[in-house]
Each structure stands twice: as structure tokens, then as C-alpha cells.
Amino acid sequence: MHTLSFHSLRHTTTSILKNAGVNSAVVMDVIGHQSTAISTHYTTIDSDTKRRAMERMPDILNPTP
Numbered sequence: 001m002h003t004l005s006f007h008s009l010r011h012t013t014t015s016i017l018k019n020a021g022v023n024s025a026v027v028m029d030v031i032g033h034q035s036t037a038i039s040t041h042y043t044t045i046d047s048d049t050k051r052r053a054m055e056r057m058p059d060i061l062n063p064t065p
Helices: 006-019 024-031 036-041 047-055
Strands: none
Touching (some): 006 047
């Protein structure tokens, strides 16, 4: 069983904002993190966000003219 705490809400909010593409500086300000290292530690990037990021990569095997 998990308990809901202020800490877990901050962690979840950080991840949701980052997965939504919100700028890191804005996320840090909203959450109140003092450093990017702390903000990064509390960010979990979901599979859909990773997939969308990879889809933005150029197709090097089939370049467009």
C-alpha cells in the first residue's frame, strides 16, 4: 500500500509537467527545486514521451532529397 504525501505529489507533478514538454526552468520554478540535478532525479519519462522523441529523429537510412 502506498501513502500519498507531499513528496509523492511533487514527484508526480514534476514527471507530468516534463512529459507534457514543459520547459525545465518552468518545472523547477513550479515545484521549487533549487537545482536541475534534483529536478532530473524526480523526473520519470514515460514510454509515449520517449517514443515521440524518437519519432522526431531524422530517417538516416532514407534521407529526403
